[in-house]
Amino acid sequence: MSDEPEIKPYKGPAGGWGSVKSVESILTREGRLISGNAVLLKQNKPDGYACVSCAWAKPAEPHPFEYCENGAKATAWELTTKRVTPEFFAQHRVAELRTWSDYELEEAGRLTHPMRWDKASDRYLPVSWEEAFREIGRELQGFDPREVVLYCSGRASLETSYMWALFARLYGTNNLPDSSNMCHESTSVALPDSIGVSVGTVVLDDFEKTDCILFFGQNVGTNSPRMLHPLQEASKRGVPIITFNPLRERGLERFTNPQAPTEMLTGSETRISSQYHQLKTGGDIAAIMGIAKILIETDDRARAEGREPVLDHAFIAEHTHGFEEFAAAARRLTWSELEHRSGLPQAALEAVAATYARAKAVIGIYGMGLTQHKTGVENVQMVANLLLLRGNIGKPGAGICPVRGHSNVQGQRTVGISEKPELVPLDKLKEQYGFEPPRWTGMNTVEACEAILKREVKAFVALGGNFVRAAPETEALEEAWKHLRLTVQISTKLNRNHLVHGEISYILPCLGRIEIDEQATGPQAVAVEDSTACIHGSKGIAKPASPDLLSEPRIVAELAKATLPANPKIPWDEWVSDYVLVRDAIEETYPQDFRGFNERMWQPGGFHRPNAARHRQWKTKTEKANFIVPRSIEENLPDIENDRDVLKLMTVRSNDQFNTTVYGFHDRFRGVKGTRMILFMNRNDIVRLNLEEGGMVVLTTAVDDGIVRQVAGLRVTPYDIPDGCCASYYPECNPLLPVWHHADRSKVPAAKSIPVRIARMAARQPEAAE
Template sequence: MADPVTIKPYKGPAGGWGSAKSLTEILLREQIPLSGGGLLLHQNKPDGFMCVSCAWAKPAKPSVFEYCENGAKATAWEVTRRSIAADFFAKHTVTELEGWRDYDLEELGRLTEPMRWDAATDTYRPVPWAEAFREIGTELRALAPKSTVFYASGRASLEASYMYGLLARLYGNNNLPDSSNMCHESTSVALPESIGSPVGTVLLEDFEHTDCILFFGQNPGSNAPRMLHPLQDASKRGVPIITFNPFRERGLESFTNPQSPLEMLTRSETRISSQYLQVKAGGDLGAIYGLCKALLEADDAAQASGGPRLIDTAFIAEHTHGFEAFADSVRARTWDELERHSGLPRAALEQAARTYGRSKATLGIYGMGLTQHRMGVETVQMLVNLLLLRGNVGRPGAGICPVRGHSNVQGQRTVGITEKPELVPNATLKALYGFDPPAEKGLNTVEACEGILDGSVRAFVALGGNFIRAVPETDLMEPAWRKLRLTVQISTKLNRNHLIHGEVAYILPCLGRVEIDAQPGGRQSVAMEDSTACIHGSKGYAEPASRHLLSEPRIVAEIAKATLAPNERIDWDRWGRDYASVRDAIEATYPAEFKNFNARMWQPGGFRRPIPAADRVWKTPNGKANFIVPRGLSADPDTEQADPDVMRLITMRSNDQFNTTIYGYDDRFRGVKGTRMVLFMNKADIARLGFRDAQSVNLVGAAQDGIVRRVEGFRVLAYDVPAGCVGGYYPECNPLIPLWHHAERSKVPAAKSVPVRIEAAHP
């Protein structure tokens, strides 16, 4: 039954009573009102469990309630009392379940026993663990190693990720795509060239020392709500927060701390952004160019008048390379073209540059609004250029801060989940385990999709996630996916990737991070890395959803034993029951990053692995931080259409979801209830194109490649979004994204500026 749809503008703050109400609702819905509340007291605590949703930093001195609305939802979603077992699958064919909504599938509850698809009945049936592992191993051994993909979703622990990466390389490939390929791979390509580090340089305490924050393309209200606390503290200190984002997001405008009794009782709000610039989709590159141009012009004027310089000439001379070429490129750009590409007036950019020019320590914070564009790599490097102009890398209160998504997506890269062999210490792996790791580059997410489409990929093993729902080109990917020989899903809940399956398909249900992991070696703990490169221990407190569940490390170990030839240097059984021994192996493989790993993993606030750029040590080929000149002004040149009817689609998440997991059909901050099929449009565009508010419309891909891409049934909603841009929810809009429409060099799907046309829906 469809939910009633209501649209009502939301003028309240992020957080506040709306957050408290939403948390209460999901605890009641998942039937854990009392146990869930007590469990949450352990969330993000030094001796507790790390949040299973976002990767935002965890403080050394946490508050009593060190969780946010969405983090609490993720925990409630995982420890729900609902569960599904063999009797459910016996009653419902897979074909029938394909017609269910994503929300309804996951709302069924936890998977409780291993299942194998039965072709004769089109149902999943129980299979003993030993039989499942034996059959999976037989299938994998029969395939060419290059034809198998080992995907990781981003929430698996460091221990499971290390084992999984080693499994793939012992099997014979580097086909280790992960969710980083879908979001921050642009960061991983851009930052090493600019500053010699693939991750950010900022720590949580830098928020206490900053005097200016530049914020690009990230919505903390929905995607990392705990980040609102340091932003609120900075705002209260008078720190200017300059935001560049196409949508006016409530979490970037106003916040009421739901953990403050005074704020809740008085309904007081804190202004977050001091200046809000609604850059058009793909306009960030031009906007940052504008900031640099305004800063250099002001510096030229100061130099001519004998005033103090606005750029840090000493830092530039000692630590950087390429400044003159970059400055020349900035001066060559005209204000007319910068305004056109950014969608912002010169005066607004000059105002922002003046604020930046007065600061002594600036943070540059960004999310997928920068990375998910065709020129995402160049856009990230452009932000680094802006920070380098004033020496804002490698000092307290300053630095580059990419906000990562899933809880351990950054950490799993640290311990070897990557398709790039040059990022793996292969010589160390050879010395430790006595094999020659594969030297050939593996498949990233886009390349894995290409392999599935052309038939060269025959098997897909997934350590979590809902890959088929997360990737672009849905309408082509789903039929191709059914031609795979083998699909294996290590999961906690039912999702679409279990229903779109290969000829041979298994569901392997695992323990969640919040659950007690009791192994023969005792109660186990795991570790993960947050967005600031700090490593944290995590142990579960909830009773497992089923006695049949196995942990992720144990499942990986059993697949490895069933698939690989015995290796006297690897005791998979020990690793599967004693995770401290896995951490010893991680330390042996990465000694600089994980020195004294087991002894340090419970350090409050986590222990930080070395980030040389944070100390102004530049691990680049020339030993300098590099100014890098972008090739153009548009982050998405192929959406620069002459046809005014072609719109730029921005895909985004609602307040009631995390990645592909849908918690509900409401988006409180945008005033939407009961639906996700909404098209956010500029009011003038609605009139110009001949539509009306609340009209039913369809979206059609505007790419000229001979492929029809179409999603029907959107409701037009007049919204404050730049002209020429529209917004729709992910993953519903994924069928409109061409697989080739990705960031150059990083291959991140360019989901923040997709060319589309809008047509009226006919009754």
Template sequence: MNDESKIQPYSGPAGGWGSVRSVESILTKEGRLVSGNAILLKQNKPDGYACVSCAWAKPANPHPFEYCENGAKATAWELTTKRVTPEFFAEHTVSDLRTWTDHDLEEAGRLTHPMRFDAGSDTYVPVSWEDAFHEIGQELKSFDPREVVFYTSGRASLETSYMWALFARLYGTNNLPDSSNMCHESTSVALPKSIGVPVGTVILDDFEKTDCILFFGQNVGTSSPRMLHPLQDASKRGVPIITFNPIKERGLERFTNPQAPTEMLTGSETRISSQYHQVKIGGDIAALMGMAKSLIEADDRAREAGGKPILDHAFIAEHTHGFEEFAQAARQASWPDLERRSGLPQEALEAAATVYSQANAAMGIYGMGLTQHKAGVENVQMLVNLLLLRGNIGKPGAGICPVRGHSNVQGQRTVGISEKPELVPLDKLKEQYSFEPPRWKGLSTVETCEAIINGDVKAFVALGGNFVRAVPETAAMEEAWPRLRLSVQISTKLNRNHLIPGEISYILPCLGRIEIDEQETGPQAVSVEDSTACIHGSKGIAKPASSDLLSEPRIVAEIAKATLPVNDNVPWDEWVADYARVRDAIEETYPEDFRGFNERMWQPGGFHRPIAARERRWKTETGKANFTTPKSLEADLGIAEQDANILKLMTLRSNDQFNTTVYGYYDRFRGVRGTRMVLFMNRNDIARLNLAEGDLVTLTTAVDDGVMRQVNGLRVTPYDIPEGCCGAYYPECNPLIPVWHHADESKVPAAKSIPIRITLMQEKQPEAAE
């Protein structure tokens, strides 16, 4: 902690004046107070640009200010007046820059010129675009395609993502990991097995028709604040919102709408959650099974007495498979076991079930609090089970709603960014572009980490992102990365990954989404898919940060042309000249999803991809929606729970952060200012482990695999979190996550349940002065 660090409770609501002050502060800091506010008026508007941060839905009839606090921060961050020029790199060695914080690296400003690492001077030096493309192409030609990884962060457009995936397959690889592998791959594995689609079934209109909302493991106030508008409307209509989350997040407690003058002037607040259940980390399966048990046994009693059934038996009979096995497992689950594993009393679970049972249409909303566990796939399937019991898939106001994080992470998968060849229409691509696509399974994010550590990957080409900082096993990854022959980073800002160069390393600076993208046929537009499978157009409106920047599609096309043999069926130059032609190609490859793509992309509210489960068409092996019986009531088997000195750590984002990007050092809702090195603990655990508030401690991963994983210097901070659980910030605690500690089947890093031991590091430091 620095001398200005301070930790004290925050009493305000989500939104409100705190949000307004935060937005104006970052606009001022980035030199965009006046122009930034004007540009924000076009954010998430039908004729404007799609937010570069979260993927929440964009309404057909937007609010006057259709952006949230973090969306405004993302815009200010991209449009900053600060620049990282060749002169900057000449003044700072890579070794020096490694001592900078994540925040300070990105705060330095926008990258302006292509740069190549020079090992002799330990600096990045300028390089022409032509030379960069030529050398990258020559290097890529020298590798076995299985040794090369094409990574994608979640913000690249549909057009760029399609070109990127095609480039990789023309090159001969399916090594296409992306940020979805780190967050919602558990969704992409669970939902197809349960309901036959890889995405959610809820659309924005369903919020106006729902009678009940079940909320699991998602921090709306930080990760998708614009969702607070439909949640507030639902709450005001009397819709119960039942939340399960280890920590009480302010956005799920109360909200003051910054766009409502009366609320701002009077300080009035809307209660969001009607019930808030602080489930233990890893206790979601047990909590969901407890609700299911309550419903099924209540239905058994009602049928025996000749009363009104609780379950939707007609729906279950016509549309589902596996109900009897699941129902029997629920009946056999013991309440003492459910209480112990969930951390919640029977009465609380029955109360939640009772409210749910009285709703005609209910939706289940969730985030990484369900997906980032060893049993992350089963977590998602259990929420589906609960919805199926009362027919809450495929009717208005009901459905499953995974909240994706990054702005187009879901859309990238839609247009071919996947390591799984069975998810991509390879035969169609073969016909369209006259080549033989690779058919073998590529590397996921976790598998990429393993392969880099083992030396099996020789080249890593990244379309955005901050891979080394975002993934688990930080120490081993940073040690292994310099052994890569080639490391290419297509980026807008400086980040940690640039400072761990391979033998040959390039930084290729690109236009941001908010900037005007001028090509041969004029200014270009791109498109993105939001969390509700809705496609939107996006037009850049700001002057580019540098005249030397190229667009992402142009960079992808130039690397492809420098690498691949000529293929007259792939019109790289024509695509770059007119992105509408890329959209025509996407429509040809995916005609069902993108019918009339160019004509429909500017439709207010976007256009929805057809989702079969919304129409109760089940594209599963059984032809029905499937109940899935979990193997265990515990989402994190293998953690040594018998040792009371081992706590479960969940990683958290702050209010001043999006993914690995740290905008500042004020996590307003948790009352943490000036530091991110904080360990949130239950007071009873603090006392039991002979610690005290303010102690500086070391966290060590409590696994016996011969690898020491530690993070030092975290400040013990009492917090309202269940006993045996603790929380600390991502990505600072990524070094604690073993690469093998991931969700079964999906391989999503189990970042929400890391077994750790705590040891005292030094004496408590003095409290910061007021």
């Protein structure tokens, strides 16, 4: 991080030479300039490895360089030549390491040896794998399984996730929170009610057939840059791409393809969004209801006058339920309230409706800008409602497309990582493995946080991730974390969750997906599921960071063997020796989703899980797709509704990070370099609140629940964002997010709409002379 932060507008496109320079910079910094570039040639290829970053779809005919800037950074980050050895821990007490930034912790390098925290010295000391498994197993045996949480990050493979979920249920718990609880659980709750499936209906080929794309709350340039390729191709065909997002994000504006020599040499750019609507934070329901109102009332007039209807009435009659109630609700809304709540004028929404009405096949794309709100479930259902009006689900070139985050966050849910027993084939597991699975509902992420705060959890075992940094209520959670009896982290790199720990704490370092996983039957491969419910194989190709590392499946198997009584029906050792056998077991448990798993996982482009809604088969209670009327078009907390001193804060990722992993301090697209302590504000709000550009401020959560939540030291930075809204980085602003401020029903933390007050920081007083 530089001494003096530099903030100036970035005028370039997404991609381009800025992307190339950024990739080469991190490869150089991690000591992998030559070898890293060679490894990247195998990224997202049918005979290579699946990117460890985002979950965007992987084409059957990949580009020569089928990776993006952030995917390359993730690879360089994992393949770094830097190492965190027992000698490193001997030199640094945990109390000291807690003062390091997230960037400094992970930049230290790859973990190489299992470690156990020693209270007397406040250091992690080396321990043998055998001793680690033995003590962890002994501790787990002494707990009530309801008091134990087994967390899973979104990067674990399908094989590891299946074994993890089975271990949890054999142990007797359904406390299986995961990173999906923090992002797209709103999708998993919303879509089954709307269309009868829990995932999107769009596949990669649909982008070649669509003639209109609606884009809601997803920053493609930072979070899934490979998606810019199909968007660019669509734009060049003249497909309108209509974006709704509070911030103007460069990846949604214009793009220069780093893999196109002509574009790089000439500096040519492709326009991405044909319309860009900067709605208010939390204004999505109002905006979509406004579009729906226009379509419905235009259709009313057309039918009354004998003209061609705007809506697809044949589809609505045959395939949907609840249209009349939804249409009546849209008609009742006034334009004054729709404009006020959405922050968009009627004319803008009329332009959207006109373009949408002309299109024959429309894709609706969305990300966490919709799901991480109190109304997250209804936000998703509103996108489905809009698509259903013109039959845009279940035909080529059309459908709903949630963009998932981590590389297998969707897949792990497919193979049993869920706190909800009704979503898992428990009877099949009982038959398959001869045990009685727990039938009670376990804890999701928010509920796990609540239980930890109440001292009701005794042990937290994490398969990857950086939970205390990703979760809400950071300060209180970290304080409560110290009262856990046992904390275990299966990790590749050092992070804050190793340093905020329980009475007994272990670090179990594992192989990364890019590394060769050599087992008794030879090098192993794993599988992942992308955002389009497509399964892909992945083979590691790099030398492991340390000979002392174990694979994730091996670690899970050894924990299970140390904790559970022997079960002759579960061949843990055989599974570790040959992951083919794990995939056979997955296929037996989930025969419809994984028919011919081992044979099909290497086909170019992967294989798709069945999706009934894609074929207009609606597995809902009504046996039709459902129009669902939102309860309200506003999500503000009632007591701050009319308080103009309260702004809505949305947390965002920088161009130099993925989830909680920070690769550096350069958010190129937003023109920020050398710091992450930034508060992006509308210039009018800066003046109105008597603040100064570049001034330092403190944010306080604007709720009165007896807890003061603050983040200080943020630099006021003017930005193109609507009045009354502001933005700052995640996870730095997680301390402002109350654990109870989450999406209704899904309990996804509402990180995209936190009510805050802003105050100048008091000037530092000169120190008294000695």
